Amino acid sequence: MPDTVSLAGVILAGGESRRMGRDKATLPYPGSGPGSSSGTTMVEHILGVVSQRCAPVFVVAATGQPLPKMQAQIIRDEIQGLGPLPATGLGLRAAAQAGATLAFVCAVDMPLLATELIDNLVQLAVETNAEVVSPWDGRSHFLAAVYRTDLADRIDALVATGERRMSALIDASDAQQIVLPDSRLVTNVNSDEDLRALVLPGA
Template sequence: MQETKPLYGLVLSGGQSSRMGQDKSLISYHGQPQRSHLYQLLQGVCIQVFLSVRAGQEQEIPSELAVIKDELEVRGPLNGILSAMQQHPVAAWLVIACDMPLVAFETLQTLVAARDDRRTATAYALQGSDLPEPLLAIWEPSSYAPALAFVQTDKTCPRKFLLNADTKLIHPAQDEELYNANHPHEYAYILQKLSHGTTVQ
């Protein structure tokens, strides 16, 4: 029987946020920057938590947030995920993107409880869908070598990688837990929703 690998958390916050027009990781949906909010949520289910940042961004991060800098010549979130795996190869990684404002602590608890460490990853998918959400998923250490080989063929889409990997899918109680806010109108929608009593713990 294999030993379950320790679970670390990774908040992906190194994107350029060009569609939003402001840094998505700094938007305050819950009384603090979103990157800090998600960092604290992950601390409740992970042994260690890190903020994934692009090169040059680490100087602007508060000292209380541990960071892992992108180290690969790869576009997109796989750079952050693989860079984290390189630094801590024994750990599994609960990865979450900073543009998911309706993820609750219960969302993370459900994912951790459903984790199958014999698989490449355990990922959320929308109800009725078989498309994994790679940026709300647990990536096992075994995913590192095939993911690295994947990007070395000039492929960068983490969803395509998980689609062709041994990925366990789970579904949220409500699809809006997986909502991505990438544009100003989506940001406005979330603010309106939260102001009408949607609570995220």
């Protein structure tokens, strides 16, 4: 990642997780051996990855949502059920106010997220001056992407019209994509079994 880039991080942790039936952010992250647990939650694990490349890092969570104590700034999304678009806007606005021109925005449920993905996205964002750079592995991953922080106003305008789709922001922006050689980096999990199978295959 270019040293001169001001890159914040935004972790979206406030989703309702209907398919999982529980909060993904506090799901225990599997340990290094069968049947073990590292004592780390998903949100702490994702924060550990994102904070290697991004500063400051904001965690957008629901009002009243319990979170572990973390070295991150917590933003409470007071309006629930509207999807990730307004939550992304909250995070980007906070990042802009902190002085960052770009922010890596990700969901909390990608256990194999790696810094190499962030580096590749930022590099293309700098080279092309694109407003959004997202991964593609046969489908677009807008919740593992780099955004210009000044898109917060555009998001607010879209939300004010009743828009809830992340793709609506992409359609209204100068967007670029990178092809992922390994789609596991952006694989989402929807159950504890999914998580363990992905992190500890064969365990």
